[in-house]
Amino acid sequence: MPGNDNHPNELTKHEQLLQYIRELPIGTKVPVRQMAKDRGVSEGTAYRALKEAEQLGLVSTKERIGTVRVDKKRRSHPEQLTFAEVLEIVQGSMLGGEEGLEKSLHKFVIGAMELGEMMAYIDAGSLLIVGNRENAHRIALEQGAGVLVTGGFGTSEEVRTLANERRLPILTCRHDTFTVASMINRAMYDQLIKRKIMIIADLLEPTSRNGVLKQSSEVADFLKLSAETGSSRFPVTDEWNRVVGMITSKDVIGSPPGQALDKLMTRRPMTVTLNTPVASAAHRMVSEGIELLPVVDRQRKLVGTISRGEVIRAMQFANRPAHLGETFDALMWGGFTEQRDSESRLYFTGLATPQMSGPLGTISEGVLTSLMQQAASRAVEDLRKREHVLDNMTTYFLRTVPVDASISIVPHIIEASRRYVKVEVQAVQDGDVVAKAMLTAQTIDPA
Numbered sequence: 001m002p003g004n005d006n007h008p009n010e011l012t013k014h015e016q017l018l019q020y021i022r023e024l025p026i027g028t029k030v031p032v033r034q035m036a037k038d039r040g041v042s043e044g045t046a047y048r049a050l051k052e053a054e055q056l057g058l059v060s061t062k063e064r065i066g067t068v069r070v071d072k073k074r075r076s077h078p079e080q081l082t083f084a085e086v087l088e089i090v091q092g093s094m095l096g097g098e099e100g101l102e103k104s105l106h107k108f109v110i111g112a113m114e115l116g117e118m119m120a121y122i123d124a125g126s127l128l129i130v131g132n133r134e135n136a137h138r139i140a141l142e143q144g145a146g147v148l149v150t151g152g153f154g155t156s157e158e159v160r161t162l163a164n165e166r167r168l169p170i171l172t173c174r175h176d177t178f179t180v181a182s183m184i185n186r187a188m189y190d191q192l193i194k195r196k197i198m199i200i201a202d203l204l205e206p207t208s209r210n211g212v213l214k215q216s217s218e219v220a221d222f223l224k225l226s227a228e229t230g231s232s233r234f235p236v237t238d239e240w241n242r243v244v245g246m247i248t249s250k251d252v253i254g255s256p257p258g259q260a261l262d263k264l265m266t267r268r269p270m271t272v273t274l275n276t277p278v279a280s281a282a283h284r285m286v287s288e289g290i291e292l293l294p295v296v297d298r299q300r301k302l303v304g305t306i307s308r309g310e311v312i313r314a315m316q317f318a319n320r321p322a323h324l325g326e327t328f329d330a331l332m333w334g335g336f337t338e339q340r341d342s343e344s345r346l347y348f349t350g351l352a353t354p355q356m357s358g359p360l361g362t363i364s365e366g367v368l369t370s371l372m373q374q375a376a377s378r379a380v381e382d383l384r385k386r387e388h389v390l391d392n393m394t395t396y397f398l399r400t401v402p403v404d405a406s407i408s409i410v411p412h413i414i415e416a417s418r419r420y421v422k423v424e425v426q427a428v429q430d431g432d433v434v435a436k437a438m439l440t441a442q443t444i445d446p447a
Contacts, residue, residue: 013041013045014045014048014049014240014241015241017035017039017041018049018052021058021059021069022058029067030069032050032067033046055298060084060102081105081184081187081188082101082103082105083101083102083103083146083171085187086148086171087101089183089184090148093171094171095159095171096155096161096162097141097146097167097168097169098169099164099167100163100166100167100169103146103167103168105127106125107126108126108128108129108148108181109126109127109128109145110129110130110177112177115133115136119143122139122145123143123144123145124143124145125145126140126146127145127148128145128147128148129150129181130150130177131153132149134155134156137170138158138159141163141170144166145168146169147169148171148173149170149173150175150176150177151176152172152173153172155170198277198278199275199276199277200272200276201274201275203278204274204295204303204304204306211231211234212234213234213236213237214239215237215239215244215262216260217236218260219258219259220257220258222234222247222252226249235269235292235294237301241301242296243269243296244265244268245261245262245266245267245268245269246292246294247266251264269294270290271293272294272295272296273297274295278311278314279389281306281311282311283389285308286308287442290308291307292308293307328370329370332355332356333371335350335353336349337349337350346411347409347410348378348409349407349408349409350406350407350409351404351407352407353403353404361402361403362402362403363400363402363403363405365435368395368401368435369393369395369435371407371409371427372425372437373390375410376439376441377390379412379423380421380423380443388421388441388443389442390439390441391420391439391440392439393438393439393440394437394439395435396435396437397434399432399433401427401429401435406430407429408427409428410425411423411424411425419442420443421440421443422438423440423441424437424438425437425439
């Protein structure tokens with residue numbers, strides 16, 4: 001029968017190469033020609049596998065070294081940068097010690113003091129940011145620290161050799177020391193914000209494509225895989241491992257065993273990527289009634305799958321931070337305090353700061369909208385004690401608000417059901433309503 005030439009779970013050559021790369025020890029060089037020869041495939045096939053492995057974070061191409069098997073980037077220490085990330089942030093270049101690029105640094109030291117005093121601050125795992133001071137370069141490397149030379153200066157051949165021996169990066173960039181420190185500090189804040197947001201990559205490791213059917217598979221293949229795994233829904237991929245459909249038990253009911261899945265599957269299914277926020281995936285799954293989402297890369301090639309239950313549980317048991325650092329929302333909301341009226345209803349008070357002003361010198365409409373949305377969000381959390389996503393918002397602006405004015409943001413729950421909450425919010429200054437909003441939020445119900 002057509003479509004039975006391959007077992008539905010049999011890995012293609014491309015998938016076999018990816019699995020081979022995953023099993024290599026960290027730090028192994030992975031040359032295209034050698035891999036093609038060892039695995040008995042063409043160099044083109046090996047090259048395509050390496051490019052996908054690079055997108056998945058399994059390998060990295062390093063200057064003058066080649067393609068190297070690397071560990072997946074960890075998100076457990078969001079405040080730490082690697083030397084490679086610093087190199088990218090400052091748009092610099094390497095002087096030596098390329099093999100240490102993936103090492104993390106725990107602090108950076110500004111080399112704007114006498115050498116003896118500088119020694120007290122330099123230790124292993126730090127980064128010395130300094131200008132054209134060769135003695136400081138050498139001492140930092142001897143102490144186990146990396147070096148970033150500012151102002152576009154280089155260093156001596158002796159220092160380069162020492163960096164290579166110690167496997168500690170010595171970098172250079174055209175910016176001055178103060179600018180470099182500001183750039184790195186900003187990048188650390190940005191990464192702290194991004195890494196506190198739970199994404200699909202935190203729940204999923206790249207898999208060997210278990211529980212997947214091919215486009216050429218038949219109903220008999222679906223029934224066999226369903227019996228083996230206990231699952232009733234699977235992604236369907238083409239010969240290049242791109243997701244082309246989803247198939248469920250409902251789709252195959254009443255079909256003969258030899259019927260091709262290509263004729264029964266749901267085409268162009270909803271997918272997510274490794275960088276999709278978990279909250280976004282949960283909202284889509286709940287609102288669309290989806291039980292299983294394929295996780296794909298930028299070419300829609302399958303990386304794995306994530307179930308609705310996994311996503312909801314992750315949101316329930318994650319340690320949700322009080323705020324996400326220096327986001328605009330957090331900065332605007334930082335000056336507001338929570339209050340309760342005589343009936344224990346929630347409201348918030350704060351000052352309209354100069355940073356909130358628009359082009360006319362009054363508080364901008366965008367800031368007022370954000371403040372009312374955040375007040376509504378906290379009111380919903382106070383009521384439901386569960387995650388939610390804003391569905392829609394209608395805003396009315398009645399009066400302008402001057403800088404330094406005292407504002408009260410008063411949310412009022414109009415209607416609440418198991419899945420939806422409607423909230424009216426008023427922004428009040430000196431007893432007068434200056435803005436109003438009507439919001440609808442969808443709660444993410446674990447059931």
